[in-house]
Amino acid sequence: xxxxxxxxxxxxxxxxxxxxxxxxxxxxxxxxxxxxxxxxxxxxxxxxxxxxxxxxxxxxxxxxxxxxxxxxxxxxxxxxxxxxxxxxxxxxxxxxxxxxxxxxxxxxxxxxxxxxxxxxxxxxxxxxxxxxxxxxxxxxxxxxxxxxxxxxxxxxxxxxxxxxxxxxxxxxxxxxxxxxxxxxxxxxxxxxxxxxxxxxxxxxxxxxxxxxxxxxxxxxxxxxxxxxxxxxxxxxxxxxxxxxxxxxxxxxxxxxxxxxxxxxxxxxxxxxxxxxxxxxxxxxxxxxxxxxxxxxxxxxxxxxxxxxxxxxxxxxxxxxxxxxxxxxxxxxxxxxxxxxxxxxxxxxxxxxx
Numbered sequence: 001x002x003x004x005x006x007x008x009x010x011x012x013x014x015x016x017x018x019x020x021x022x023x024x025x026x027x028x029x030x031x032x033x034x035x036x037x038x039x040x041x042x043x044x045x046x047x048x049x050x051x052x053x054x055x056x057x058x059x060x061x062x063x064x065x066x067x068x069x070x071x072x073x074x075x076x077x078x079x080x081x082x083x084x085x086x087x088x089x090x091x092x093x094x095x096x097x098x099x100x101x102x103x104x105x106x107x108x109x110x111x112x113x114x115x116x117x118x119x120x121x122x123x124x125x126x127x128x129x130x131x132x133x134x135x136x137x138x139x140x141x142x143x144x145x146x147x148x149x150x151x152x153x154x155x156x157x158x159x160x161x162x163x164x165x166x167x168x169x170x171x172x173x174x175x176x177x178x179x180x181x182x183x184x185x186x187x188x189x190x191x192x193x194x195x196x197x198x199x200x201x202x203x204x205x206x207x208x209x210x211x212x213x214x215x216x217x218x219x220x221x222x223x224x225x226x227x228x229x230x231x232x233x234x235x236x237x238x239x240x241x242x243x244x245x246x247x248x249x250x251x252x253x254x255x256x257x258x259x260x261x262x263x264x265x266x267x268x269x270x271x272x273x274x275x276x277x278x279x280x281x282x283x284x285x286x287x288x289x290x291x292x293x294x295x296x297x298x299x300x301x302x303x304x305x306x307x308x309x310x311x312x313x314x315x316x317x318x319x320x321x322x323x324x325x326x327x328x329x330x331x332x333x334x335x336x337x338x339x340x341x342x343x344x345x346x347x348x349x350x351x352x353x
Contacts, residue, residue: 002090002091002092002094002175002178003037005090005091005175005309005311006088006089006090006091006094007060008309008311008312008314009088009090009309009310009311010032010056010088011053011056011057011311011312012310012311012312012317012327013086013088013310013327013328013331014029014032014053014056015053015312016326016327016328017029017328018051018052018053020328025328026328026329026332027331027332027335029047030046030047030083031044031045031046031047031083032044032045032046032047032056033045033074033078033085034059034060034063035071035089036063036064036068038064039064039068040070040071041068041069041070041071042068042069042070042071042073042074043059043063043066043067043068043069044066044074045059071102072102075102075103075106075108076106078108079106079107079108082109083109083110084109084110084335085103085108085109085110085111085112086110086111086331087099087103087110087111087112087307088307088310089307090175090307090309091174091175092122092173092174092175094307095118095121095122095175095306095307096118096119096122096123096173097115097116097118097119097122099112100112100113100114100115100118100341101115104341104343105343109340111284111285111334111338112341113283113284113285113306113341114282114283114284114341117281117282117283117306118306120281121281121287121304121305121306122173122175122306123172123173124145124170124172124173124208124303125145125147125172125206125208127303127304128142128143128145128301128303130281131277131301134280135273135276135277135280135301139298139299140273140299140300140301141298141299141300141301142300142301143210143211143212143213143300143302144162144163144210144211145208145209145210145211146159146162146163146208146209146210147172147206147208148197148206148207148208148209149205149206150201150205150206150207153197153198153201153207154194156169156193156197156207156209157186157190159209160186160193160209161186163209163210163211165211165212166182166183166184166185166211166212167182167183167186167209167210167211167212168180168181168182168183168208168209168210168211168212169181169183169193169196169197169200169207169208169209169210170200170207170208170210171200171203171204171206171207171208172204172205172206172207172208173204173205173206174200174203174204175305178203179196179199179200179203181196182212213292213294213300214294214295215292215293215294215295215298215300216236216237216238216292216293217236217237217239217290217291217292217302218234218235218236218237218260218266218270218290218291218292218293219234219235219237219288219289219290219291219315220232220233220234220235220270220271220273220274220288220289220291220319221274221286221287221288221289221308221315221316221319222274222275222278222283222286222287222288222289223285223286223330223333223334224278224283224284224285224286224287224338225337225338225339226337226338226339229275229278229279229283231271231272231274231275231278232271232316232319232320232322232323233259233260233262233267233318233319233322233323234259234260234266234267234270234271234319235257235258235259235260235315235318235319236257236258236259236260237256237257237315238256238257238258239256257313257315257318259318259319259322266293266297269299270291270293270299273289273291273299274289277289277301277304282341283306284338284339284340284341285334285338286307286308286316286330286334287304287305287306287308288304288305288308288315288316289301289303289304289305290302290303290304290305310327310330
């Protein structure tokens with residue numbers, strides 16, 4: 001579902017890497033791996049001295065002539081070669097615990113992280129419940145949210161009436177704001193909401209009916225070493241109608257993202273909240289949190305991005321740039337500083353305790 005975002009992240013990283021001369025490159029990249037959305041097979045793209053971004057784009061859009069392998073076989077081959085893999089599979093499977101589970105079981109080195117945390121953060125309702133139970137005493141609020149499983153998909157009206165105001169309808173576990181839409185008046189939009197829910201249930205087992213909180217949207221990422229959580233600069237997102245949906249992200253209708261000054265009181269507050277959130281769960285490598293701030297300065301948690309997009313001029317890319325890092329620097333930093341996730345030994349010899 002987020003294939004285009006994955007390709008954008010990969011393209012930006014490789015473009016940045018190729019722009020450096022050999023002495024400037026902090027690591028040696030040997031292979032790229034493309035997981036096709038057409039046949040589900042993995043194909044290897046070898047990097048060579050004359051490799052260009054045009055070669056990458058040509059391969060991605062015309063890859064079927066190359067031999068592909070099932071994902072499990074490809075990952076197993078990576079283990080045998082001892083490669084360090086940067087996971088850029090955004091969205092379902094890539095960051096919902098699926099790829100993380102395979103990597104853990106195979107002992108694959110890379111940026112996959114904890115399967116349980118990935119699964120929690122991809123489930124928007126579960127993550128909001130976690131935040132609500134742990135952080136509301138710290139001045140962080142969570143919008144009223146109704147969980148709507150597919151079997152109750154026709155019963156959304158009582159939920160919407162209980163919210164009493166504009167609502168946002170969105171999938172529970174899809175990223176990139178797919179199918180997320182704002183409705184000023186649910187009663188006047190019943191047919192449209194019914195149609196939207198039918199679409200959501202084609203790809204997700206549950207939808208969310210959420211109160212719309214007016215205010216400004218902000219996002220703050222963190223990078224995580226073995227010993228500390230480092231909050232990055234805060235980005236403010238100015239969106240049409242104060243709603244940052246998929247149309248605003250990708251249609252060109254809106255592209256107003258700006259770094260909030262580090263000395264700004266709100267910036268410091270959001271960085272502190274982001275650091276606290278990132279410290280509350282066993283995150284690895286990097287993470288990004290989205291917030292909404294009202295006129296009265298209340299801060300509302302929106303969602304967590306387990307694998308932030310690394311596309312050019314995206315929110316995380318801008319944070320990194322103002323922090324003094326490129327996406328290539330980030331990968332090098334993670335490989336050197338982050339603690340690799342390792343599955344705990346579940347076999348306990350009680351007699352020896």
